[in-house]
Amino acid sequence: MVENYSNDYDVKCQLDTCKTYPAITDSERGEIVCGGCGLILLQNMADASYENNGYTSEDFMKMSRTGPASSLTMNDRGLSTVIGTNKDSTGKALSSKTKYEFNRLRTWDQRSKSRKTASLSKAFTLLHGMKTKLGISDNVVENAAYIYRKVVSAKLTRGRTMASLISASLYAACRENNIPRTLDDIADAGNVERRILSRDLRTIIKKLGMNLNQYDTTSFISKISNNMNLKEKTKRDAFEILRRCEKEQITAGKHPVAQAAASLYISCIMNGEKISQKKFSVESGVSDVTIRNRTILIKKTLKLIE
Known part of the structure; x- marks a missing residue:
C-alpha cells in the first residue's frame, strides 16, 4: 500500500471502514497517513515549502540550503565537488598534516575527471564568450548547450572542431528561438570559417533530425x-x-x-x-x-x- 513520491496527492485508503476518515498529511516526514487505520498511503513527498524570507539575491544564497539551480551550460550541471581553502569552519588554519591530506584530495579530484568533462568545460567557456559578444539571452544559451550535449552523445565530434560544433549549436538555438543572428555573425563570434560552420550545421540538422524554421x-x-x-x-x-x-x-x-x-x-x-x-x-x-x-x-x- 505504500507508494513513493507522486504528483497525484489525491490518495485514499482502500478499506471500506476507512472511507469516512480523512487522509492526514505529515509535512515533517513527507507522508500521507490514513486517519482511520494509520496506514501510510504516500511517502517521500517533496518539501515544497519556503525556508527563508530573503528579499535579495545575497540573502537567498546565504539562507538557501539547496544552492543555485542546475544548468546545462556547466560541464557538471552545477553539481561539482568544491574543496575550499585550508581553513576549518571556525576560520582557523588547518594543521600541516590535514592540509597535506586536502591537497591530495584536490589533486585526485582533478585527476578523476573524465576527458568528456574537460572538453565540455572548454566548449561551454567558449559558448559564454560568444553569448557576451552576440548579446544572446540565457534561455537561448541553455538551448544551445542542450543541442551540443546531444551532438556529443551522438558522437559527431570526431573529425570536427569544438569551436565549429558549439557555433553551429548556438546558431540552431537562435533559429529555434527566432533570434536574428546570421551565419556570418556566429562565425565571427566563434572565430570559425563560414564554410565549416555551414557544413557542421547541415550535419547536426541531418543526424539529430532537427526541423529549423525560417527566420522572421x-x-x-x-x-x-x-x-x-x-x-x-x-x-x-x-x-x-x-x-x-x-x-x-x-x-x-x-x-x-x-x-x-x-x-x-x-x-x-x-x-x-x-x-x-x-x-x-x-x-x-x-x-x-x-x-x-x-x-x-x-x-x-x-x-x-x-
Missing part, C-alpha cells in the same frame, strides 16, 4: 534599423513594404536579410533619408548587388515610384 524577416528589419539609428516611420514603412511583398508572394526563396535590407532602403528613399546601398550592405552582411536586385524586384512588383 521583420526581426532583421528591427535589428538593421536599430543599428543604423533610422527613424521609426522608416521602420514602420519597411514593415508595410515587407507585408505587401509577402502578399504578392515574392519573398519565397529569397534571403531574409537581403529582403529586409531592400525594404529598409526603399523606405529610406520614401522618407527622405539619404543612405547608400553600400552602408546597408556593410551593416547587413549582404552584397550591395543582392540588395540592388531585391530593390528592383520590389519596385517593379509593388509599382513604387521614387
Whole structure:
C-alpha cells in the first residue's frame, strides 16, 4: 500500500471502514497517513515549502540550503565537488598534516575527471564568450548547450572542431528561438570559417533530425534599423513594404536579410533619408548587388515610384 513520491496527492485508503476518515498529511516526514487505520498511503513527498524570507539575491544564497539551480551550460550541471581553502569552519588554519591530506584530495579530484568533462568545460567557456559578444539571452544559451550535449552523445565530434560544433549549436538555438543572428555573425563570434560552420550545421540538422524554421524577416528589419539609428516611420514603412511583398508572394526563396535590407532602403528613399546601398550592405552582411536586385524586384512588383 505504500507508494513513493507522486504528483497525484489525491490518495485514499482502500478499506471500506476507512472511507469516512480523512487522509492526514505529515509535512515533517513527507507522508500521507490514513486517519482511520494509520496506514501510510504516500511517502517521500517533496518539501515544497519556503525556508527563508530573503528579499535579495545575497540573502537567498546565504539562507538557501539547496544552492543555485542546475544548468546545462556547466560541464557538471552545477553539481561539482568544491574543496575550499585550508581553513576549518571556525576560520582557523588547518594543521600541516590535514592540509597535506586536502591537497591530495584536490589533486585526485582533478585527476578523476573524465576527458568528456574537460572538453565540455572548454566548449561551454567558449559558448559564454560568444553569448557576451552576440548579446544572446540565457534561455537561448541553455538551448544551445542542450543541442551540443546531444551532438556529443551522438558522437559527431570526431573529425570536427569544438569551436565549429558549439557555433553551429548556438546558431540552431537562435533559429529555434527566432533570434536574428546570421551565419556570418556566429562565425565571427566563434572565430570559425563560414564554410565549416555551414557544413557542421547541415550535419547536426541531418543526424539529430532537427526541423529549423525560417527566420522572421521583420526581426532583421528591427535589428538593421536599430543599428543604423533610422527613424521609426522608416521602420514602420519597411514593415508595410515587407507585408505587401509577402502578399504578392515574392519573398519565397529569397534571403531574409537581403529582403529586409531592400525594404529598409526603399523606405529610406520614401522618407527622405539619404543612405547608400553600400552602408546597408556593410551593416547587413549582404552584397550591395543582392540588395540592388531585391530593390528592383520590389519596385517593379509593388509599382513604387521614387
